[in-house]
Amino acid sequence: MTRSHISVSVDAHARPEQVFSVLTDWSRHDEWMVLTRARVTDGNGRSTGSRLAAFTGVGPLGFLDTMEITEWDPPRSVGVRHTGRPVRGTGVFRVLPREGGGSTIIWEEDLDLPFGAAGRLGWLAVRPLNAALFRLSLRRLAALSDR
Numbered sequence: 001m002t003r004s005h006i007s008v009s010v011d012a013h014a015r016p017e018q019v020f021s022v023l024t025d026w027s028r029h030d031e032w033m034v035l036t037r038a039r040v041t042d043g044n045g046r047s048t049g050s051r052l053a054a055f056t057g058v059g060p061l062g063f064l065d066t067m068e069i070t071e072w073d074p075p076r077s078v079g080v081r082h083t084g085r086p087v088r089g090t091g092v093f094r095v096l097p098r099e100g101g102g103s104t105i106i107w108e109e110d111l112d113l114p115f116g117a118a119g120r121l122g123w124l125a126v127r128p129l130n131a132a133l134f135r136l137s138l139r140r141l142a143a144l145s146d147r
Contacts, residue, residue, distance in 0.1 A: 012142035020075035032140035088112040
């Protein structure tokens with residue numbers, strides 16, 4: 001397995017507490033995360049050890065990403081360990097206060113790439129699209145948090 005890192009960030013006008021509240025309202029993920037619905041499958045969704053399931057796709061076409069919350073530090077960060085297939089690795093959202101007000105939202109993923117050389121080659125092709133979709137999702141989260 002090869003591990004790949006991806007990180008994107010956007011600025012929001014909303015305070016970190018507001019951004020974090022919207023970010024961790026798992027039932028609202030479809031309002032900002034592109035093509036993704038999330039739900040809590042075990043625990044309260046607001047503590048380490050809680051489990052989540054997120055389906056990314058259109059209709060029945062897509063994949064299920066199962067996760068366990070490994071870091072819970074409101075309103076600064078929430079981290080997960082991806083436990084399913086095809087997504088494995090870790091992810092974290094950080095919400096940092098900006099000088100003068102507002103927040104910077106950072107989304108980082110360290111993903112285990114399957115399929116050896118073919119997986120690495122495929123990742124080179126889809127990584128820019130993935131980063132663009134992550135950034136679009138964060139822009140949508142920022143706008144939703146401003147309401």
